[in-house]
Amino acid sequence: MGKLCQLVMGPAGSGKSTFCSTIISHAQATKRSMHLVNLDPAAEHFEYKPAIDIRDLISLDDVVEELHYGPNGGLIYCLEFLIDNIDWLEDELDNYAEDYLIIDCPGQIELYTHIPVMRTVVEVLQRLGYRVGGIYCLDSQFIDDPSKFFAGVLSAMSAMVQLEIAHINVMTKMDLLGEKGKTLETERFLDVDTDMMLERAAQDTSMTRFQDLNIAMTRLISEFNLVSFVPLDITDEDSIELVLSHIDHALQYGEDVEPKELPDHDADDDDDDASM
Ligand SMILES: Nc1nc2c(ncn2[C@@H]2O[C@H](COP(=O)(O)OP(=O)(O)O)[C@@H](O)[C@H]2O)c(=O)[nH]1
Ligand SMILES: [Mg+2]
Structure with missing residues (x-):
């Protein structure tokens, strides 16, 4: 399988954890083995048990209680603690040395912009020989609010520029758009x-x-x-398959097997592959 890793990012509530469980369940159905890594200390529930979990290193509740931080400050503290104790992550990763990882990240934007937490995690993974791809989730509900969409596009761009890794932007919760999701107007958001x-x-x-x-x-x-987005409707297997094929392409999954055609979410548009 090779050492591959998806780093799943995006604002709080954008659907990162749902994305991870959707991809893992699809991978299992197609006999691919993937391990979930949780880097969100505030996470409460997972459909799949994480193989590696930051909550085994540090507890957000303890930080909030003992150091009297608020939830946001506490979360940043936990992630900085992870970076100060990065050996812990390296040791944990040792148990999955040849595997495909999917990393569920916290939503705080500052972790991707002015605090180099995610950059350090990427550097560790790359040093260990992983090919890392960034998946940036943005909620499709943002397209009804121009300023939120603007902010979302800029934050996706900021993560891309900061991390300098292969990058796919995913427009999540397309099922919530219903018929509206299939209109030309929506296409104009996917291709920005x-x-x-x-x-x-x-x-x-x-x-x-x-x-x-x-x-x-x-x-x-x-x-x-x-910036362009691949739409994800978790109720539609074809949509999940499309997202995964974009990720496979970005991560060069199975590069030593027969190359496969990349399905395109917009047949009229042939120039967006390089942008994701
Ligand atoms: N209908 C629908 N709801 C979703 C989807 N993805 C996430 N959600 C819901 O949105 C909320 C936040 O999702 P979650 O995956 O926890 O977001 P995270 O904070 O980015 O990890 C939860 O209530 C999910 O059930 C989706 O594709 N469709
Ligand atoms: Mg989550």
Whole structure:
């Protein structure tokens, strides 16, 4: 199978843990072995028991109780504690030395931006010989709110730029969009149509300086041409298969077996593979 690893990121509630269990259950059905690694100290329940769990190293409740941190500060403390004790993770990983890992991360954006926690985790995995791919989850409900969508796209871009690894953005909870999810309008969010984002953001604010800021941000997004999303509807096996095939492609899964055609979520669009 080879040493492969998916690092599943995204804002709190974006569907990271659900993504992990969906992918693991699909992998099991197709006889692939994958191990769940939990790096979220605030996690409460898992459908699959994590093989490695940060909660065995440090308890968020203990940190909050003994050091009197709030939940957010406590979580950052736990992750910094992990980095200070990274040998623990290396020892744990030793037990899965030749395996495929899927890492469920916490949602705090600062862990991907100004605190180099995830970067350190990626460096450790790479040093141990893993090919690591970043999966960034964004909730499809954000497309009804231009400013949330804007912030989501920027946070995805920030994680991509920070981590410098193969990267797939996934639009989660597509089942909640129902029929609306199949419209052309939704496609414009998956491929991030910056003109449309700008138009919608302009409807939300009449202040010139915010509009100037929006213009600058959309220019950044379109100049980088990095952000597009693969839609995930967990109720549809084909959709799960599509997401997994994009990840396989990014991680070069089974590169020594027969190469397979990458299904495309938009047959008209042939230039987005490099962007994910
Ligand atoms: N309908 C639907 N709900 C989802 C989906 N993914 C996550 N959820 C729900 O969204 C909430 C947050 O999901 P979770 O996976 O815990 O998000 P996390 O905080 O990013 O790990 C939970 O109530 C999930 O049941 C999805 O694809 N479809
Ligand atoms: Mg979670």
